[in-house]
Amino acid sequence: MVLAGLGHRFPRQPFLFRGVTATLLPNRVYALVGPSGSGKSTLLALLAGWLEPTEGRVHRTGVSRVGWVFQNPHGVARRTALDHVVLPLLVQGLTRRRARDRAQALLVEFGLGDAADREFAALSGGEAQRLMLARGIAARPDLFLVDEPTAQLDARTAARVSSTLAGLARAGTVVVVATHDAQTRAACTDTLDLVTAGVEPRPASGASGA
The missing domain is CATH 3.40.50.300 (P-loop containing nucleotide triphosphate hydrolases)
Structure with missing residues (x-):
């Protein structure tokens, strides 16, 4: 570039x-x-x-x-952290099971393993920022x-x-x-x-x- x-x-x-x-x-x-x-x-x-x-x-x-993670994270309030990361993996053609496994691994990598089932609205600012980074990386x-x-x-x-x-x-x-x-x-x-x-x-x- x-x-x-x-x-x-x-x-x-x-x-x-x-x-x-x-x-x-x-x-x-x-x-x-x-x-x-x-x-x-x-x-x-x-x-x-x-x-x-x-x-x-x-x-x-x-x-x-192109992936872009903004300074102020934006997500779907009622969607879980895991679902935020699963979606771009499904778009790439992964099966739901493989997408969930990969998404869970990314959440663990960003220290969000225990937050997988929490809704976006329940995350702290720092957690939401890390979630957006995990989702961005999942999109490759x-x-x-x-x-x-x-x-x-x-x-x-x-x-x-x-x-x-x-x-x-x-x-x-x-x-x-x-x-x-x-x-x-x-x-x-x-x-x-x-x-x-x-x-x-x-x-x-x-x-x-x-």
Whole structure:
């Protein structure tokens, strides 16, 4: 996936960013950083194809399935946590039994094994955020966009989430994580900085193994 000279502004507003140029590769986890108001969520929307850039182009070669986990999780209030993760697996053609087994394994991976039968409305903010991450991974996207995934999580759970995202990248997904959190940034393999408008690889010792 190639970003070529991306710039964006909304009508009658100054540019949020300009000249963003980068090649985003599978097996990498990119920390998308910049000060508040610099356009991180807007850039995610450009990557997803939800917005057209004011300047430049996004070349989505090899990207047919895009997953996006928003900062504020949204789910079906009366649907169980397990059902949220089962659905994308059924869409892929898994039998209901295999889908339930895979969904349960993903919930355990995100520390939600005991919450499988609880309705979405009964989950805490952190639990709901982890559920949306599990559902997003179940969909097997080519490009996975995550907005502030650890904002509602304690340090230990945040580290687990970062490790899981690294595992997804190793499976061939391009992962882009918008974050203000230093720990999350340090766990990524590369930094995409909206201030410098480019990608900086992290030192090998700072990567999460992606």
